[in-house]
Amino acid sequence: MSRIQERFDALAxxxxxxxxxxxxxxxxxxxxxxxxxxxLVEAGADMIELxxxxxxxxxxxxxxQAACERALAHNTxxxxxxxxxxxxxxxxxDTPVILMGYQNPVETLxxxxxxxxxxxxxxxxxxxxxxxxxxxxxALETYREHGLDTVFLIAPTTSEARIKKICEASSxxxxxxxxxxxxxAGHMDISEVKNKVREIKQHSSLPVxxxxxxRDAESARDIASIADAVIVGSxxxxxxxAHLSDPDSMKKKVADLLRDMREALDLDxxxxxxxxxxx
Amino acid sequence: MASKAPERxxxxxSGQVPDRAGMFGEYGGRYVAETLIEPLAQLEAxxxxxxxxxxxxxxxxxxLSHYVGRPSPLYLAQRLSEKYGGAQIYLKREDxxxxxxxxxxxxxxxxxxxxxxxKTRIIAETGxxxxxxxxxxxxxxLGLECVVYMGEEDIHRQAPNVYRMxxxxxxxxxxxxxxxxxxxxxxxxxxxxxxxxxxxxYIIGTVAGPHPYPVLVRDFQTVIGREAKTQLQxxxxxxxxxxxxxxxxxxxxxxxxxxFLDDAGVRMFGIEAAGLGLETQRHxxxxxxxxxxxxxxxxxxxxxxxxxxxxETHSISAGLDYPGVGPEHAWLKDIGRVQYESVTDEQAxxxxxxxxxxxxIIPALESSHALAYALQLAAKMTPEQKIVVNLxxxxxxxxxxxxxxxxxxx
Ligand SMILES: Cc1ncc(COP(=O)(O)O)c(C=O)c1O
Numbered sequence: 001m002s003r004i005q006e007r008f009d010a011l012a013x014x015x016x017x018x019x020x021x022x023x024x025x026x027x028x029x030x031x032x033x034x035x036x037x038x039x040l041v042e043a044g045a046d047m048i049e050l051x052x053x054x055x056x057x058x059x060x061x062x063x064x065q066a067a068c069e070r071a072l073a074h075n076t077x078x079x080x081x082x083x084x085x086x087x088x089x090x091x092x093x094d095t096p097v098i099l100m101g102y103q104n105p106v107e108t109l110x111x112x113x114x115x116x117x118x119x120x121x122x123x124x125x126x127x128x129x130x131x132x133x134x135x136x137x138x139a140l141e142t143y144r145e146h147g148l149d150t151v152f153l154i155a156p157t158t159s160e161a162r163i164k165k166i167c168e169a170s171s172x173x174x175x176x177x178x179x180x181x182x183x184x185a186g187h188m189d190i191s192e193v194k195n196k197v198r199e200i201k202q203h204s205s206l207p208v209x210x211x212x213x214x215r216d217a218e219s220a221r222d223i224a225s226i227a228d229a230v231i232v233g234s235x236x237x238x239x240x241x242a243h244l245s246d247p248d249s250m251k252k253k254v255a256d257l258l259r260d261m262r263e264a265l266d267l268d269x270x271x272x273x274x275x276x277x278x279x
Numbered sequence: 280m281a282s283k284a285p286e287r288x289x290x291x292x293s294g295q296v297p298d299r300a301g302m303f304g305e306y307g308g309r310y311v312a313e314t315l316i317e318p319l320a321q322l323e324a325x326x327x328x329x330x331x332x333x334x335x336x337x338x339x340x341x342x343l344s345h346y347v348g349r350p351s352p353l354y355l356a357q358r359l360s361e362k363y364g365g366a367q368i369y370l371k372r373e374d375x376x377x378x379x380x381x382x383x384x385x386x387x388x389x390x391x392x393x394x395x396x397x398k399t400r401i402i403a404e405t406g407x408x409x410x411x412x413x414x415x416x417x418x419x420x421l422g423l424e425c426v427v428y429m430g431e432e433d434i435h436r437q438a439p440n441v442y443r444m445x446x447x448x449x450x451x452x453x454x455x456x457x458x459x460x461x462x463x464x465x466x467x468x469x470x471x472x473x474x475x476x477x478x479x480x481y482i483i484g485t486v487a488g489p490h491p492y493p494v495l496v497r498d499f500q501t502v503i504g505r506e507a508k509t510q511l512q513x514x515x516x517x518x519x520x521x522x523x524x525x526x527x528x529x530x531x532x533x534x535x536x537x538x539f540l541d542d543a544g545v546r547m548f549g550i551e552a553a554g555l556g557l558e559t560q561r562h563x564x565x566x567x568x569x570x571x572x573x574x575x576x577x578x579x580x581x582x583x584x585x586x587x588x589x590x591e592t593h594s595i596s597a598g599l600d601y602p603g604v605g606p607e608h609a610w611l612k613d614i615g616r617v618q619y620e621s622v623t624d625e626q627a628x629x630x631x632x633x634x635x636x637x638x639x640i641i642p643a644l645e646s647s648h649a650l651a652y653a654l655q656l657a658a659k660m661t662p663e664q665k666i667v668v669n670l671x672x673x674x675x676x677x678x679x680x681x682x683x684x685x686x687x688x689x
Pocket of ligand 1: 381408467485528529532643645669672
């Protein structure tokens with residue numbers, strides 16, 4: 001069983017929802033990423049989406065674009081990103097890590113080499129933003145061979161026929177993009193999201209995570225009421241951005257925001273159940 | 280080998296490439312985030328419906344005649360040909376089109392599609408500003424809202440075109456991310472499109488981007504080659520020996536080349552921008568120096584570093600300053616049908632002056648790249664032979680750049 005599935009099963013047993021923070025590897029500095037990942041876990045993350053920086057992140061809003069630029073200013077490569085996952089694993093063998101990025105750095109390294117290294121570093125899943133399921137054929141096989149979960153996006157514009165196709169190609173979880181827009185946008189319509197998540201669930205038994213429009217504890221809780229995982233990126237990275245010169249308060253602010261979200265997600269869970277995980 | 284596409288000038292339809300998935304061999308495709316898949320499928324369906332629709336084709340052709348001013352002349356540059364002592368040099372005068380470049384052929388076509396798809400808002404990216412002006416122009420004519428994304432760097436380089444766009448009622452949005460040039464403007468336009476897919480039609484300015492853009496833009500631009508073929512037949516009774524065009528994304532080049540691909544005796548040369556020299560890394564020549572990769576929705580040759588990050592490009596001409604190239608050119612390179620060469624800033628600048636002084640035509644700096652190569656090529660050929668050069672645009676927009684380089688204050 002994959003780490004991602006294991007984690008979702010454990011959460012489901014407790015009636016809890018997954019909190020999945022996104023940060024960009026190498027932002028604000030490659031040496032801070034692993035520590036930041038541990039901070040995220042301590043503050044209540046159930047799994048981590050680790051962004052691979054790319055020079056042309058066309059699906060991302062200004063906040064994650066700037067994160068990529070900061071990471072690339074230190075030449076953070078895909079290989080470096082995998083190295084960070086490996087170091088993270090020295091202290092954390094349980095928290096799943098999903099690599100999220102764009103296709104070109106993967107191809108430059110070589111899909112097979114990337115899969116091999118990802119496996120070796122004990123990353124758990126791959127989400128390539130600009131690799132829709134039709135173009136993914138060969139890569140899908142390679143990732144599966146290497147025991148990596150293949151995560152795909154479903155968008156508000158995705159037709160039912162495609163939802164089916166994407167569900168068939170997915171493992172680990174399905175990522176629903178809550179709005180028409182880029183990461184960090186703020187115009188999510190919760191009832192629309194609810195309908196679409198329900199539609200996805202008719203085609204798959206996989207957990208569904210929702211992201212792109214989660215900004216605070218309240219929107220996190222809204223999403224948690226209709227999905228299995230809440231994915232939050234830009235809101236956290238805004239905290240990184242605001243405290244670039246002071247790593248300690250940066251970590252604290254990121255942790256505070258995530259902890260608020262964690263609490264909001266767990267509001268209705270009895271204390272006794274909570275002590276079982278996230279120790 | 281050349282595509283075995285039957286030429287069907289009576290419609291816009293094209294032949295064997297791309298395949299149904301938009302692949303030209305291993306290039307092209309649709310590498311975009313999920314949100315854009317459905318809008319692209321809708322665009323594809325609309326385009327393939329209308330390109331065989333006689334009503335659509337007739338309207339397109341009428342606009343090309345009465346609004347763009349086609350056919351553009353094929354002009355024998357006699358003094359220039361004599362001076363170089365080789366082949367006869369013919370110029371396909373796309374500079375004489377309305378708005379001053381070949382870009383308008385494509386925007387007129389895409390605007391007709393936008394209208395039929397009931398979109399109320401036009402967005403575009405632009406480098407030199409020619410495509411932005413051509414988009415703002417068709418938007419004004421149809422009464423549509425128009426937003427043009429332009430790298431901050433290019434806004435400074437191409438100030439006259441920025442003002443033209445604003446006069447035409449377009450909003451010009453400066454793009455400050457990345458290298459602040461054309462590639463970043465394209466990213467920003469894609470982000471806008473993702474956010475406003477219901478109302479917005481994205482007019483891409485070259486044969487790049489996700490399927491169906493490379494085929495759609497090509498089809499709208501093949502009027503250049505079809506006219507040139509007929510015109511040269513009428514003037515000389517024969518086909519050209521060589522075609523030369525500059526390659527930024529590759530739309531003016533494919534527009535000229537495509538109708539000749541099956542004519543095995545016609546050699547074709549696509550000219551990339553060598554900037555300060557291919558060896559300096561300060562250029563925009565992915566076909567000459569790059570590797571295949573994925574950017575802006577398609578697989579093609581790219582300028583990238585060892586980690587797959589796209590690198591900054593340089594060219595004296597903003598319209599060639601792009602790290603990728605249309606996927607059909609990548610394919611034509613690999614099959615050996617078109618030869619891709621390059622010309623430096625300095626050589627292009629010299630050709631700019633040469634044409635201006637010898638023929639009284641001020642060419643765009645982009646087109647000057649094609650011209651510079653054609654002059655070298657002509658000298659190695661005989662006076663019985665004929666070269667057609669795509670004069671893709673006029674140089675008025677570039678006079679500030681040229682004056683600047685030469686230390687002249689206007
Ligand atoms: C006059 C002119 N020629 C050529 C180009 C390059 O584009 P393409 O390679 O698509 O023809 C441009 C682009 O702005 C242009 O303005």
